[in-house]
Amino acid sequence: MGLRFQELGWRQTPMGQISLRRRWDPQFETEVYEVKLDDDFLMSSLFTVAEVEVARLALAELSPADFGAEALDVAVGGLGLGFTALTVLEDDRVGSLLVVDALADVIEWHEQGLIPAGATLTADPRCRLVTGDFFALTAGADGLDPQSPGRLFHAIVVDIDHSPSHLLHPSHADFYQPAGLRRLAERLHPGGVFTLWSNDPPEDDFTARLAEVFTEVRADVIAFANPLQDRDSTNTVYLAKRAG
Numbered sequence: 001m002g003l004r005f006q007e008l009g010w011r012q013t014p015m016g017q018i019s020l021r022r023r024w025d026p027q028f029e030t031e032v033y034e035v036k037l038d039d040d041f042l043m044s045s046l047f048t049v050a051e052v053e054v055a056r057l058a059l060a061e062l063s064p065a066d067f068g069a070e071a072l073d074v075a076v077g078g079l080g081l082g083f084t085a086l087t088v089l090e091d092d093r094v095g096s097l098l099v100v101d102a103l104a105d106v107i108e109w110h111e112q113g114l115i116p117a118g119a120t121l122t123a124d125p126r127c128r129l130v131t132g133d134f135f136a137l138t139a140g141a142d143g144l145d146p147q148s149p150g151r152l153f154h155a156i157v158v159d160i161d162h163s164p165s166h167l168l169h170p171s172h173a174d175f176y177q178p179a180g181l182r183r184l185a186e187r188l189h190p191g192g193v194f195t196l197w198s199n200d201p202p203e204d205d206f207t208a209r210l211a212e213v214f215t216e217v218r219a220d221v222i223a224f225a226n227p228l229q230d231r232d233s234t235n236t237v238y239l240a241k242r243a244g
Contacts (some may be wrong), residue, residue, distance in 0.1 A: 008114045011105050015169050020109050033081055033115060035106070037168065043080040045116075049224035050197055050235035051080070051159060055087035057220065057237055058155040058195040062093070066191045066244065067154060071095025075144050075153045075187070077134035078160040079106050082117025084197075088157070089124055097127045098145055098153075104131045134160060135175045139183050155193045156184065163200035163236075176206060181213040191244035198236040207238065214240030 010019045016038040025032045025046070035043040043051075055076070062072060072093045076085050079101040088097050099121070101107055107129045110118030121127050130146065142149035144156075161167045164176040174180045184194060194214065202219035210217045217240045226233040 008109065013103060013105070015102070018103055018105055020105075020114060035080060040162075040168075045081055045083075047224060047226070047233070048081075048083045050222040050237060051083040052087045053220075053222050054159055054195050054197040054237045055084045055157050057239055058157050058193045059088065059091045059093070061193045061216075061239065061241060062154055062191075067189075070154075072154040073152070074098070074155045074157065075100065077101075077138075077156070077158040079110065079129065080159065081115055082110060082121055084157060084159050085121055085127065086117050089120070089127060094126060097124075099127065099129050100132050100134045100137060100144060101129070102131070102133050107131055134158070135172050135180075138175065138187060139180065143187050151187075152189045153187060153192060154189050155195070156187060157195050159197040161198075163198040164196070164203055164206040164238075166200060176209070178209050178212045181209060185213050185242050188242040190242055192242045194238075194240045194242070196238040198238065200236065201234070202236050202238075210238060210240045215243050216241040 004024050006022045008020045008022055019036045021034050023032050033045040034041060073096045074088050074094055075098045076088060077100050079085065079099050085097060085099050088094055109115050110129065111122055113119055121129065137144045143151055145151040161172055167173060188194065202221065207217060207219050220237045220239065222235045222237055223232045
């Protein structure tokens with residue numbers, strides 16, 4: 001058994017106070033890693049089903065009929081505890097993974113081995129961790145990859161805000177409007193896939209905005225057991241494809 005509670009990292013950022021902590025959970029008899037922004041929990045290693053599904057569902061939509069044996073290029077917005085990125089790398093079709101996170105501390109925690117996923121992510125030559133504002137890069141002329149202006153991806157997976165209407169910072173709001181979604185679509189290959197994690201139930205208004213830009217739009221409700229509340233909890237994964 002480890003320490004009951006240990007703060008592994010802390011820093012004040014423009015979005016608030018970011019912290020990483022590790023604690024022993026006697027109910028689950030396991031060490032739990034958590035990332036907090038001020039008083040909000042951004043990530044917990046106790047509940048990772050939807051973080052995995054947001055990547056798995058994106059890759060499942062990329063069929064050989066569309067891209068053949070072509071190696072897939074994937075971008076992930078939001079590193080967190082690394083479960084989404086790990087799921088991407090489990091797919092042998094993936095040739096490269098670019099992970100963009102606005103908080104340099106989160107990337108440093110992975111590089112320093114303070115987060116368990118960090119060892120795998122930093123050792124995989126397909127994976128590159130980049131400090132940057134995902135939303136600003138998406139809207140910018142050069143796109144998501146600072147080293148390759150105009151680069152396109154087969155899938156873009158986003159897990160940053162709590163939901164399309166519950167944002168970590170007001171500057172993210174434009175991304176969820178049709179113009180912002182069109183800029184995102186321009187970063188995808190034709191037939192490419194965009195998925196978005198949300199902590200809230202499906203929002204009809206956002207689904208309608210997706211449908212203005214993408215094809216085959218849907219919102220999947222992901223259920224998972226929550227022993228802390230003695231019931232199932234749910235998250236949402238939005239999925240949308242760029243026209244082929």
